[in-house]
Amino acid sequence: MYRGKEGMLAWMAHRAAGIGIFLFLVAHIIDISLMGFGPKTFNKMLHLYTNPVARLGEVLLLAAVLFHALNGVRIGIIDFVPGGVRVHRAMFYAVIILFLVVFIPAAYILLRDIIL
Amino acid sequence: MAGRIFRGSFELYSWLFMRISGAVIAVLVIIHLIYLHFLIGVEKIDFSVVASRWSSSGWRIFDLVMLLLALAHGGNGVRIVLEDYLRKRVWRIAALTVLGIVWVALIVIGTHVILTFDPSSLQEARVVS
Numbered sequence: 001m002y003r004g005k006e007g008m009l010a011w012m013a014h015r016a017a018g019i020g021i022f023l024f025l026v027a028h029i030i031d032i033s034l035m036g037f038g039p040k041t042f043n044k045m046l047h048l049y050t051n052p053v054a055r056l057g058e059v060l061l062l063a064a065v066l067f068h069a070l071n072g073v074r075i076g077i078i079d080f081v082p083g084g085v086r087v088h089r090a091m092f093y094a095v096i097i098l099f100l101v102v103f104i105p106a107a108y109i110l111l112r113d114i115i116l
Numbered sequence: 117m118a119g120r121i122f123r124g125s126f127e128l129y130s131w132l133f134m135r136i137s138g139a140v141i142a143v144l145v146i147i148h149l150i151y152l153h154f155l156i157g158v159e160k161i162d163f164s165v166v167a168s169r170w171s172s173s174g175w176r177i178f179d180l181v182m183l184l185l186a187l188a189h190g191g192n193g194v195r196i197v198l199e200d201y202l203r204k205r206v207w208r209i210a211a212l213t214v215l216g217i218v219w220v221a222l223i224v225i226g227t228h229v230i231l232t233f234d235p236s237s238l239q240e241a242r243v244v245s
Binding site for chain 1: 135138139142145146149153154158159161162163164166167170183186187190191193194197218222225226228229232233
């Protein structure tokens with residue numbers, strides 16, 4: 001199931017999203033650790049996250065987290081639910097549909113103040 | 117597989133851990149995102165927001181559990197990816213050593229700030245803003 005179409009595509013996207021989330025986690029632990037340096041340092045650093053490029057990054061992060069979580073549920077069903085592996089392809093499309101249903105309105109909410 | 121670093125039943129526990137921790141992290145991260153990114157919003161988060169959250173020990177425990185599970189899950193994920201693409205044993209050992217050092221440093225930095233943060237500095241934040 002990991003060769004060729006949907007299975008491999010899901011596996012590749014899961015890895016790419018996972019690596020991306022990990023890199024953000026590294027940055028996020030360092031930025032929040034600045035809480036220990038007082039409000040001036042912390043607020044100055046946090047201001048970096050309000051620029052439009054960072055706001056797009058926030059939406060990209062949401063996409064990565066959402067896909068990784070939904071596909072993670074798919075992997076759990078494949079591994080633990082009897083017969084789950086037989087519907088792995090259908091579940092991949094379910095992941096895509098659920099992803100779009102949540103992501104599109106969520107991305108709009110996150111970006112509405114800079115789009116409008 | 118040649119050049120394998122982890123032996124025995126480690127990979128079985130790794131496989132099981134990724135599925136269990138993944139399910140827990142998914143729930144914690146959804147709460148974290150809805151609260152901070154949708155109800156508050158990134159542009160409104162500042163020192164006093166984080167400080168007032170950390171004046172509650174419940175949120176500190178929440179953040180600590182999420183931090184440690186995410187680091188364990190993410191660190192193990194990166195380990196698996198590195199072992200997949202690095203064929204030579206020397207490169208594997210080098211990459212895993214760097215990952216290990218960064219990983220331990222992040223656990224120390226993250227745990228330290230959550231556990232030692234002094235909420236009385238909230239007063240200071242009000243004065244500054």
